[in-house]
Amino acid sequence: MTRNPLSKDATYSLEKIDKTAAGENPTLYPAVDWLDFVTRKVTTTQNYNLGISGGGQLAKYNVSANYTTDNGLLKVEPINDFNSNVRFNVFNFLSNVDINLTKSTQLVARVKANLQDYNGPPSSGTEAYGQAIRSNPVLFQPVYTPGENQSYIKHPLFGNFDDGQYLNAYAEIVKGYSEKRRSNLSFQTELYQDLSSIITEGLKFRGLLNVTRRSYFEQSRVYNPFYYTPVIDPVTKQVSSYFQLNPQTGTEYLNFEPGKRELTAVVYGEAQVSYNRTFAQKHGISASLISTLRNEVFTPQDQDENSLIKTLPKRNISFSGNASYIFDERYYAQFTFGYNGSEKFAAGSRWGFFPSFGVAWSVHKEKFMEGLWPTISNLRFRATHGWIGYDNISDERFFYLSKVDLNDGGRGYTFGLPKTGSYLLSGVSIDRYANPFVNWEISRQTNLGIDLGMFKGALTFSGDFYNQFRYNIVQNRAAIPASTGLQAPVRANLGEYKSKGFEGELSYTKSVTKDLYFQGRGTFTYSTGEYVYYEEPNFQYDYLSRIGLHSNQVRGYIAERLFIDDNEVFNSPEQQFGGEPVLGGDIKYVDVNKDGVINSNDRVPIGLPTTPEISYGFGLTTGYKSFDFSFFFSGLARTSLFINPIYYDVDDEKYGVAPFGSVAAPNAVLQVWADSYWSEEHQDIYARWPRLSQTPTNNNSQTSTFWMRNGNLLRLKQVDIGYNLNQSILKRYKMNGLRIYFSGTNLFKWSPFKLWDPELGGYGLGYPLQRVFNFGININI
Amino acid sequence: MYKRILLILFPITLAMSSCNKFIDVIPDNVPVIEHAFNLRTEAEGYLATCYNRLPASTNTGGLPGYFSADEFWLNSTSNYSAGAYPGWYIAQGQQNSNSPLLNYWGSGGSGTYWQAINDCNVFIERVFTVPDMEDYEKERWAAEAKFLKAYYHYLLVRAYGPIIIKDENVPVFADPSESHVPRVAVDACFDYIVKTIDEAMPYLLEVEENPIIEIGRVTQVVAKAVKAEILVEAASPLFNGNTDMQLLKDDNGNPLFNQTYDENKWVKAAAACKEAIDFAHLHNKKLHVWTSPANFTVNGPNTQYKLNLRTAVSGEDASTETLWYDTRSIAGLGFQTDFTPRGLVSDANHSGITSFMGATLNMAQKFYSANGVPIDEDKTYPYAARYELTTVPNQNKYKYDLIAGYTTVRFHLDREPRFYGTLSFDGGRYLMLFNKNDADAINTDYKSTGNIKPSSPTGYTNTGYMVKKYVNIGNTYGSSNRHDVVPYALSF
Structure with a gap:
């Protein structure tokens, strides 16, 4: 009733619920653990390496190859005569040849090949996981075994219901297989020329040319599964046969489904002239000029309105240089610049000049520090100030050009009647207006740093503080009203954002005895920021503005609790979200501006930014004789997490966590919510889920404090234990090394949020980070 | 030495001048x-x-015209969301300034x-x-x-x-x-x-x-x-x-x-x-009159009038009545199935017939009595007893509109021809061209055991009324879900 006051048909009868709970007849009253049914727990991977190197005065060579096989965790249907499980082979090949052409000239040739072969189910692992989560557990079995009377059927009898429109994860996974092939080939030539003897002492030239070809295709072969439902014999009350639900759409034969195809060609060239010399033993001067050039051509797989733009080469070009002066290894000054060209702007704005300056002081080289050595073995202060330009203002290429579709079927019209004949005309649509004014986004940054080394470098610390001001941020003009009738947003370089932060790294190494050593390290970063300017409409209330807030600050409603009943709803401020009427058990929000309605004027900044402001890590490596042991923790802090209480997020293309949502592919219900939700029998105003509904209601899926959680997290990321076999034993078996190891990743996490891994964000039913245990032997011959 | 430096600088300057060309990758005739x-x-x-x-x-x-003032009603908010049917939610009182429907x-x-x-x-x-x-x-x-x-x-x-x-x-x-x-x-x-x-x-x-x-x-x-x-x-x-x-x-x-x-x-x-x-x-635009095909027999006194009403809206031929056709949004299969009762032809399952557009009782009420007077004003119409059950008398005047001997509400009897031409309801009759004779029109039983029972969790009328005028009279139903509709254009 509370789910839908208009619906008179209960989905499951009491009889069905009782018999399913009893579990006596799984064919008629199934209770399927889909995840368990489609997956296996253990799989194997193999990894082989080969390396050869050698050479002499004239040339050196180095060849290495590597081969890995990963097997998936999915089950395979025995009736199919193909294997739909994941098998992923990767082959890497690397060859370097260094040739000394003259005494001062060196030529390097590198060849790199990376080949990836993937065979697997038609849906990816992530998709398969999601399908298992959204298959109905009580309406049908994944697959049925036909009796004698139907033994002529040569295809799997996948279970389904009604007209066969329900999602059956098992059928989706085993109904075919897909192939993906990727190859990356790269050829690189480098030339080093020492110009010391030709022009002047300390002058060098370096040139590099790289050609990369990437190709990728995927394709799948799938059949359309036939779905069945058991038929009950009215006399024996047992299953007599299976009835085919989709005779029209099922097929026994495989169909070909083309997938993504991509071919890319990249040419990259780099030339550098550098000069490095010390005069009078005290004045160190170095300077260099680098120019780079990159050309990437890509061929799109589909013919669409963007294909012309996609085929155009992507090009970048840059000149950069730096000059530095060091006095007596103590004082250091530097000037660098970048002069960058970007294809993303109109002709007048394509080139940007971005300089930066830096100074440093190595205090430990000063005379007065000599007394403190070796307690303080390194102390250095650094400061830089500079500008950087970003041309990455939009996902769209050629943002400055208008994008007009002169042949848009969706914006056309048809004249004439079906009987008399019709006249179809395509129309014109504008996806983007020409924007000749758009320009580089620029950030101005100041860095202050310190490097400290103590006890001959056993303890090192390095810390950096930065202060950044980013301006000319491209944003949509908010002040243009809908009544102008523009079809696309107009964007301009308007926004300003300032941020600051700190990064630090500390490490300590200690050898206790000949056999025992420790090495510890820790990292810490903190960053925060706020908008200084952001174009907005004239808001009625100050707290609606984004200015002064972090770029990842969420705005939403303040949830008070759940409404106790319908009467309370009628006597409270109206909550205007459209959709279904608000009823008892729905979330009650605070009327922040006290105007008697809850609407977008009641949204305030809630929680901390969704990206953590603090991230840190620490770990230890230790060894004793032939054993070694290491672990590493990583953590996140000062962040909020928002549960996504919807069925499917169209923008993110991810499924939310709201129960049910769709009849044919309902989201699984988490136990916490099954245990605590508002119902008419149990009007718990502090329940963890509001009134249940088949599809989430607009009122309950608003971003609010009801769904906000602390996103802090500390994770034991990696643990390794290894044992290296004794050299004398190895020699007997003519091996170079043998290591037996055990490693685990993502072993534990500590977090105030317990429902799922906070790194999944609000999408708790997403593919979880896996806890992996590896046991292996590594042999070197 | 300067010569040597010049030797290096020369290629650099040459490169600079061609750089602008290098990053100008847009061909001249990008559409504007x-x-x-x-x-x-x-x-x-x-x-x-x-x-x-x-x-x-x-x-x-x-469109506000279908739902916003109670003209139609749907069976469940779970099946028909505010995003897809905003007009219906206006009828439910959900219009608001925050996210206007x-x-x-x-x-x-x-x-x-x-x-x-x-x-x-x-x-x-x-x-x-x-x-x-x-x-x-x-x-x-x-x-x-x-x-x-x-x-x-x-x-x-x-x-x-x-x-x-x-x-x-x-x-x-x-x-x-x-x-x-x-x-x-x-x-x-x-x-x-x-x-x-x-x-x-x-x-x-x-x-x-x-x-x-x-x-x-x-x-x-x-x-x-x-x-x-x-x-x-x-x-x-x-x-x-x-x-x-x-x-x-x-x-x-x-x-x-x-x-x-x-x-x-x-x-x-x-x-x-x-x-x-x-x-x-x-310019020869006038009220529409239906012409019977040669192989079709018309017996009923009001059949012509009722089909005038139906075909004026959903006739495939250019109706003389329509002044401005919406020739872009042709009322085809997807549209007509929403209005078609599922189960008109019993030998086919027709899961494709979505059948969810239910006309409201409020609208059924607005049709006049057989005397052409609003039912609450017609002194001869038993207004107070309109929801009581009655059995349709086996008389010629009811024969083409109602199932003889069928028990249904009094409300369905003695109404004007527009009522019978426009609405399909429990105990009514549904005339299609394939019936060949208006005496053979299909009987519609909307009860849970009848031919027009709700047969899908989403596709059924919640009100027991459906609208005939959006269904072309020439549509046909075959076996194996086959359903052919005759497309037509509505008017603005």
């Missing part, structure tokens, strides 16, 4: 808006764009009718520059765009009352403040709309000449009819002296709704209606 007016065929596509934003008549979810005004540049007006303005500005067109055709096309611009303004006025008048576009990169213009009082809005239609009128075709390319286009017949409708709307108490709106004022304190009722607006509206009707008659 000017291309739309280089050729007559391109301009014709732009004219189609001006028509494009007309509300699609088959869009049951997105049926939001034609739009936010952040999404307002469909404003975009349409923008398109029309661009077209009117530029169509005269098309080189390969005769002047008279440019004038006619511009007049069509002008009419459409007025019509879009009218659609906005009808929904929002006082609106901004956008007779010309603001340049895209103008300062945003230039587009912050005040709303105009309702009377001035209507004046602008009527004036614009009048300006376009003389350049329009009188009536379509080539049916294939001109049915659906704006002609003088259309423009006069629409003008009459607009003037009736302007004269109606909604916009004529609506004192409910006396607090709605502009920044200078002037009321946006005229607060004095003006009788003269009705005189103007009546004159416009008369002119539109006379002009339509002159």
Whole structure:
């Protein structure tokens, strides 16, 4: 009733619920653990390496190859005569040849090949996981075994219901297989020329040319599964046969489904002239000029309105240089610049000049520090100030050009009647207006740093503080009203954002005895920021503005609790979200501006930014004789997490966590919510889920404090234990090394949020980070 | 040594000069808006764009006319969301200012009718520059765009009352403040709309000449009819002296709704209606009459009349009654199945027949009695007993409308022919051309054991009423889910 006051048909009868709970007849009253049914727990991977190197005065060579096989965790249907499980082979090949052409000239040739072969189910692992989560557990079995009377059927009898429109994860996974092939080939030539003897002492030239070809295709072969439902014999009350639900759409034969195809060609060239010399033993001067050039051509797989733009080469070009002066290894000054060209702007704005300056002081080289050595073995202060330009203002290429579709079927019209004949005309649509004014986004940054080394470098610390001001941020003009009738947003370089932060790294190494050593390290970063300017409409209330807030600050409603009943709803401020009427058990929000309605004027900044402001890590490596042991923790802090209480997020293309949502592919219900939700029998105003509904209601899926959680997290990321076999034993078996190891990743996490891994964000039913245990032997011959 | 440095610098400068070329990768003829007016065929596509934003008549979810005033009802909010059926949620009292349902005004540049007006303005500005067109055709096309611009303004006025008048576009990169213009009082809005239609009128075709390319286009017949409708709307108490709106004022304190009722607006509206009707008659537009095919037998006294009603809406042939067809949104399979009762032909399952558009009791009530009087006013009609069960007498006068000997509510008996021609209900009969004889019309039993029982969790009428006039009488149902519909065009 509370789910839908208009619906008179209960989905499951009491009889069905009782018999399913009893579990006596799984064919008629199934209770399927889909995840368990489609997956296996253990799989194997193999990894082989080969390396050869050698050479002499004239040339050196180095060849290495590597081969890995990963097997998936999915089950395979025995009736199919193909294997739909994941098998992923990767082959890497690397060859370097260094040739000394003259005494001062060196030529390097590198060849790199990376080949990836993937065979697997038609849906990816992530998709398969999601399908298992959204298959109905009580309406049908994944697959049925036909009796004698139907033994002529040569295809799997996948279970389904009604007209066969329900999602059956098992059928989706085993109904075919897909192939993906990727190859990356790269050829690189480098030339080093020492110009010391030709022009002047300390002058060098370096040139590099790289050609990369990437190709990728995927394709799948799938059949359309036939779905069945058991038929009950009215006399024996047992299953007599299976009835085919989709005779029209099922097929026994495989169909070909083309997938993504991509071919890319990249040419990259780099030339550098550098000069490095010390005069009078005290004045160190170095300077260099680098120019780079990159050309990437890509061929799109589909013919669409963007294909012309996609085929155009992507090009970048840059000149950069730096000059530095060091006095007596103590004082250091530097000037660098970048002069960058970007294809993303109109002709007048394509080139940007971005300089930066830096100074440093190595205090430990000063005379007065000599007394403190070796307690303080390194102390250095650094400061830089500079500008950087970003041309990455939009996902769209050629943002400055208008994008007009002169042949848009969706914006056309048809004249004439079906009987008399019709006249179809395509129309014109504008996806983007020409924007000749758009320009580089620029950030101005100041860095202050310190490097400290103590006890001959056993303890090192390095810390950096930065202060950044980013301006000319491209944003949509908010002040243009809908009544102008523009079809696309107009964007301009308007926004300003300032941020600051700190990064630090500390490490300590200690050898206790000949056999025992420790090495510890820790990292810490903190960053925060706020908008200084952001174009907005004239808001009625100050707290609606984004200015002064972090770029990842969420705005939403303040949830008070759940409404106790319908009467309370009628006597409270109206909550205007459209959709279904608000009823008892729905979330009650605070009327922040006290105007008697809850609407977008009641949204305030809630929680901390969704990206953590603090991230840190620490770990230890230790060894004793032939054993070694290491672990590493990583953590996140000062962040909020928002549960996504919807069925499917169209923008993110991810499924939310709201129960049910769709009849044919309902989201699984988490136990916490099954245990605590508002119902008419149990009007718990502090329940963890509001009134249940088949599809989430607009009122309950608003971003609010009801769904906000602390996103802090500390994770034991990696643990390794290894044992290296004794050299004398190895020699007997003519091996170079043998290591037996055990490693685990993502072993534990500590977090105030317990429902799922906070790194999944609000999408708790997403593919979880896996806890992996590896046991292996590594042999070197 | 300088020579040597020059040797290095020379290639660098050479590289610099060719760099600008290197990053200029855009070919010269990337499509821009000017291309739309280089050729007559391109301009014709732009004219189609001006028509494009007309509300699609088959869009049951997105048009206020289907749901917003209780005309239809759906079976469950779980099956039919506010996103897809905003009109129905208005009927449920969910209209709100926070996230308005049926939001034609739009936010952040999404307002469909404003975009349409923008398109029309661009077209009117530029169509005269098309080189390969005769002047008279440019004038006619511009007049069509002008009419459409007025019509879009009218659609906005009808929904929002006082609106901004956008007779010309603001340049895209103008300062945003230039587009912050005040709303105009309702009377001035209507004046602008009527004036614009009048300006376009003389350049329009009188009536379509080539049916294939001109049915659906704006002609003088259309423009006069629409003008009459607009003037009736302007004269109606909604916009004529609506004192409910006396607090709605502009920044200078002037009321946006005229607060004095003006009788003269009705005189103007009546004159416009008369002119539109006379002009339509002159061009052979008149009330529609159904003609029976040769192999079809008509016995019932009202069959002709009932089929006149049905085919005037869903006839496949050009009906003489329709002045302005919506030729873009053809009422095909997807649309007609929503109105078709599932189970009309018992030997087929027809899971494709969605069958969820339920007409409301409120609407069924509004049809008159057999005496042509509202049922609550007809002294001979047993109004108080209308919901009691009764058995249909086996008499000739009921035979073509109801199942003889069938038990249903009194409410379904003794109603006007429009009731039987329009609605399908429990105990009624459903006539299709394949019946060959109106005596063989299909009996419809809406009870849970009957042929029109709810047979799918989503596709059933929640009210027990369905509307016949949206289902073409020539549709057929075969075995194995086969369902062929005859497509037709609705009118605006």
